Amino acid sequence: MSGLDGFLARVDARAAERLHSIRDARRAARRRLPTVVFDYVDGAADDEVTLRRNEDAFRAVTFRPEMASGIVEPALGVTVLGNAVDFPVLLAPCGLTRLIHADGPSGVARAAASRGTVSVLSTVAGSPVEAVVAESGAPLWFQLYAAGGLDEADQLCDRAAAAGVEVLVVTVDTPTIGNRERDVRNGVSPPLRIDAHNAVPLGVQVLARPRWAAQLAATGIRLSGRGAGPPGRGGGLLSSVASPFSWDDLVHLRKRWHGSFVVKGILSGADARRAVESGADAVIVSNHGGRQLDGAPATLDALPGVVAAVGGDAQVLLDGGVRRGAHVVAALALGARAVLIGRPYLFGLAAAGERGVERVLDILRAEMRRTMVLMGCPSVERLGPDWLEAPRP
Template identity: 45%
Template sequence: MNALLDLAAQQLRADLATAPGRVRQRLSDEGRAARCRTIAELRAAAKRSVPRPIFDYADGAAWDEVTARRNISAFEDVTLHPKALTDVSEIDLRTSVLGGEIALPIIAAPTGLTGLQHPEGEMAIARAAHAAGTITTLSTMASCTIEEVAAASDGRRWFQLYVMSDRGLVDSLLARAAEHGYEALMLTVDVQVAGVRERDVRNGFSVPPRISLKTLAQGVTHPRWSAGFVAHPRMVPANLGWEGSATATLASAVNRSFDPTVTWDDLADLRSRWKGPVIVKGVMRADDALRCVEHGADAIVVSNHGGRQLDGAAAAIEALPAIADAVSGRAEVYLDSGIRRGTDIVKALALGARAVLIGRALMYGLGAAGEAGARRAFSILEAELRVALALAGYPRAAEIGRDAVS
C-alpha cells in the first residue's frame, strides 16, 4: 500500500511540474463540486462563478418565467404513496432506452452554447454523462462540433436537430451526425420562433457576446471564467458556420436561421431519411403525441423547453400522464423540464416516463466547476434517486408504476 501511495505521490508531483495550472484547476474544480450537496447549491455556485449575463442565459426563461417556475413547483402537487415492508437492500437504477441499457434513467438534454459556461462545453457534458453510464444529446446550437464531441468520449450519443431554413445545412448536419455515430435523431418542435427571454434582453446578450465596459467589469470579477474564455473562446454555435457573423441578439439569429414553416410533412421526411431512431422533443399534448407515433417517432420528449419558449404553458410533469396514456407503449416517453431532485425523477417514472432529461442542472454544474461540476450533478441526482426509491418501496426504477403517486 505504501508503495502505491508513493507512486501516486510521484505522479502527482510530476503532473504539477509539467502542467501545474491544469492540475490545480482540476483539483480546485473537484473540491468546489464536492462541496455542493444539491442541484440548488450547484446553481448558487454557478451564479458566483460566471458573469451574470452568462448565468442568466442558462438560468432564465421566457417573459415572466411563469412556466419555468411551474415546471419545478408542479412536482410538489404530485404525492408519493410508499409501499411498506419491501426489501430495498439493493436498488437497481438501470433502464432500457431505444434498445440499449443505461445505468440510470437520467439523460443529458441538448443545451445550446454550453461553452459559454465553460470552454470544454458539450465535451465535458459528454464525458460526465458517459461516466455516469448514460447518454448525451448534442444540440444543433452546441458550442462544440459534432466531431469534437464524438472524439471526446465514446459513449452513446444522440443528435438534436432544429430545422433550419437552409436545408442544405440540415442535410450536412444529418450526414455528419450519422457518420460520427450519433445513434438517434431528436427533432425539437417547440422553437417555431425564438421565445422572448427578457433577462437576455436586459443584459444585452448577443451572439457572439458584445465586449463592453460592463462586460469587461464582469470579467474582472470572475477571473476563473475569464481565463478560460480568453484561452478557449466558445462564443457561437460551432456547427452552423456563424463564426464570422456580425453580432446579433440570439433571438434575431434564431429567427433568421430557423424555419418557421416546419410541419408534420417535415417529420415524415426526416423519418424517411434518418436510418436510426427518431425522437420528437417539445410535445405537450396527447393528440400531438399520437400524430408523432403515426409519423414513425420512436420516442417522445414531453417538454416545454424549460419554460424558455411559451410562457403560461402547463408544466411538463402536468402534461406527462395524458401523453403516456395516449401513446400506450407504442413509443417511449421521456420527461424534460424542471428536474431538480431525486423525488422528481421518481414521480416522472411513476407517471409514465421511461427516463428524464436534465439540462439546467448540468449547466449549473458546468458553470460552477467544469466537468467535475457536471459529474457532480449526475451523482447528486443518482444518490437522491437511490434514497427516494428505497423510501418509496421500489427497489427497481424500471418497475415503479402509477400506483406510487396521486
Template identity: 45%
Template sequence: MGAIRFALPKQGRPISIAGYRTAARRVLPDLVWAYVENGADDSVTLAANRSAFARWSLRQRVLRSSAGRKTAARFGDTELAIPVMIAPTGINGLVHWRGELATACGAAAAGSRIVLSTAASYSVEEVAAASPVGHWLQVYPWRDRELMDWLLERGRRSDCPTLVVTVDTPVFGNREPERLQGMSIPPVLTPRHVLDAALHPRWAYKVLRHQRVFTGNLVGMSGVRAGALAAKVRRERMMAGELDWDDFARVRAQWQGLCYVKGILDADDAERAVSLGADGIIVSNHGGRQLDGAPATLDALPGIADRLAHRATVLIDGGIRRGTDVVKALCLGADGCLIGRPALYGLAVGGESGVEHVLSILREEIDRTLALMGCSDIADLGRDWLIPG
C-alpha cells in the same frame, strides 16, 4: 436489506443540485447567468415546471424488502445507469471553456449520455472523439436540404445512435432577462459586462483564452462551406414559422436510426409524431424559455403517456432538481427524464467532474427514494405509487 452508500463530499463540493446552483451563481457573470437561469416573459411556465412536482406525494410502504434495487434504464439502443440524460443546451462553452466535451465525458462517466445541441460550442466530431460512448444529436427541421443532409451525415459518421428533432421553436421566446443583459449571438458587450467579467477572473481567463463559445457544432470540421452554412443559420434564426409536419416527415425519412421529437405538450401532437415514424417523444416546454403560459411538463405528461400507451418511448424535461422528481415523473408515465440547468450548474462549478457529480447525486437520491418507498425496481413504478397533493 441493501445498504445505501452515501458518498462523502470532497472539501467544499456541493451535496445537492441546489448547492450546485448556488455555487454556479458565484462562478458565472450576470450575462451568462441570465442565459442559463431565466425563462420567457414573466417566467410563469418556468416556475410551473417546479411547482408541479409539489402537487404529488410519494406513497410509502414499509417492511417490504427492497434489496438489489434497480435504477438502470434503456432507451432504444442506449443503456443508462439511471433513467436520466442531459438535454440539449446550446453554447456550453459560455459556461465552461471545455463546453460539451466536459458535459459529454462527465455524463459518460456517470453512466449517462447527452443530447448534443445543434448550437453546441464543440462539434459532433469533437465530442465523438473525446467521449468513449455515443451520444444523441439534436437538430431543428430546417427546410434547407443541403444543411440537413450535412448535419445528418455528420451525425451518422459520428455514430450518434439517436436523432432528436426539436419542434417548439418557430421563433425565439421573449427571454427578457437575456435581452436586458445583451445576450445574443454574438453577445453585446458593454463596459458593465467587461467589469463583471473582471470580477470573475477564472471564468474570463479560460473562456477568452480558448474562445470556444458560439456555434462550434455548426462550423464543425467542414471548412469554408460549413462556415457559410453556419452564417446562414444564424441569419435565419434557427427555425421558421412556416415549418409543418411534412418537414419533420422529411427529416425522419433521411435518418436511418432512432428518432425522437422534442417539444411536445399535446397528446394529439404526440400521436401525430408517432404516426410519422417517431420512436419517442420528449415532453418539453423548452425549460420555460419559449411560450410563457404553456403547461408544466409534468402536468402534460399523463395525457400524452396515456394516449401513446407504450407505443413509443416517453421522456420528459423541465424542473427536475431531485431524485424524487425523477421518480414522480416515472410514476406518471415517463420512461425517463432529461436535465438541462442542473447539468450546466455542475459544468460551471467543476467541469467534467461537476457534471458527473450532479448525475451521481440524482442516482443516489433515486436509489434512496426507492428504498424509503419500499420499491425495488423503477420498472414497478406507476400511478399507484403517487398520492395527489
C-alpha cells in the same frame, strides 16, 4: 496538461466536492459565471411562469410509500431506445455549453458516459458533432435545429450519422425564439451577440469573474465574431436559432435518418400522435424548460395525456423542472421511461466543469435510490401511478 490547466482541474475537483444538491450547484454557478451567462442559463421566457410551473408540479407530488419492504438496493437501470443506462437521467441538449465552461460538450458527454448514461448534443452547443465524438469517445445523441431550412437539416443529419450518432432528436418547439427578457435586459438578445453597445458592462462582469475568464481564455474561445459559433446562420458564439419544422419536414427527416428518431417539445396527446405518425420512436414531453411559450403547461402535468395517447407505440421521455431524485421517481411513476435534465447539469458544469456534471448526476442518482428505498419500491420497472396519491381536485 499545462500548469494552468492542472491548477484549474484541481480547483474544479474541489468545487465539485462542495456540491450537495442541485440548489448548491445553482448557487455556485451564480458565483462563478458572469451575470450575462448565468442569466442565459437560468432564465426563461416572459414572466418565467412555465419555468416555475415545471418545478411546482414536482413539488405538488405526494408519494404513497410501502413500509417494511426490505428493499435496500432498488434496480434503477432502464433501456432507452436500445441504450441501456445505469439510471434514468439523460442530459438534455443545451446550446453554448462551451461558454459555460471550457470542458464544454465533450466534457458533458464524458461525464454522462462515466456515470452510465448519455448526453444529447445540441446543434448549437458550440462544437461540431465530429469534434465532440472524437474528443469524448462517448456515445452521443444529436439534437437538430435547422435555421437554414431542410437542406441544412439534411447536411447536419448526414454529418451526425457519419460521426456514428445513432439517435436523432428533432426539436419542434422553436419556430421562433422565446422572449428571454433577462437576455434582453443584459443587452445580448436577439441575436445574442456582444457588440459596441454592450461591451463595456459585459466586460466589467467578465473581469469580476477571473476564474471563468481564465478557463475560457485557455481554450481560445471568443465571445463573439463570425466563425466561432454553430453551423448554420448566426455565426457568433452567442447566437440562437429559430427552427420552424413542419410535420412534413419530420416525415422527410425520418425517411433520411436510419437510426432512432425522437421528437422533442411535445405537450399534448394529439401532437404526440402526430409525432408517432411521422415516424417517431420516442417523444420528449418538454416545454424547453419554460424558455419558449410562457404559459405552456408543466411537463409533469402534460405527461399522463401523452402516455395515454402514445405510450403503447413509442417511448415517452420528459424534461423540465427535474431538480431532485424524487422528481425522477415521480415522472417514471406517471409513465416516463426516463427524464432529461438541462439547467441542473449546466449549473454543475459552471461550478466545476466535467467534475461538476458528474457530481450532479451522482447527487440525483443517490437521491433517487434513497427515495425508492424509502418508498419500498424494488425497481423502476415497478413504478406506476399507484405509488402516488391522486392529485387533489
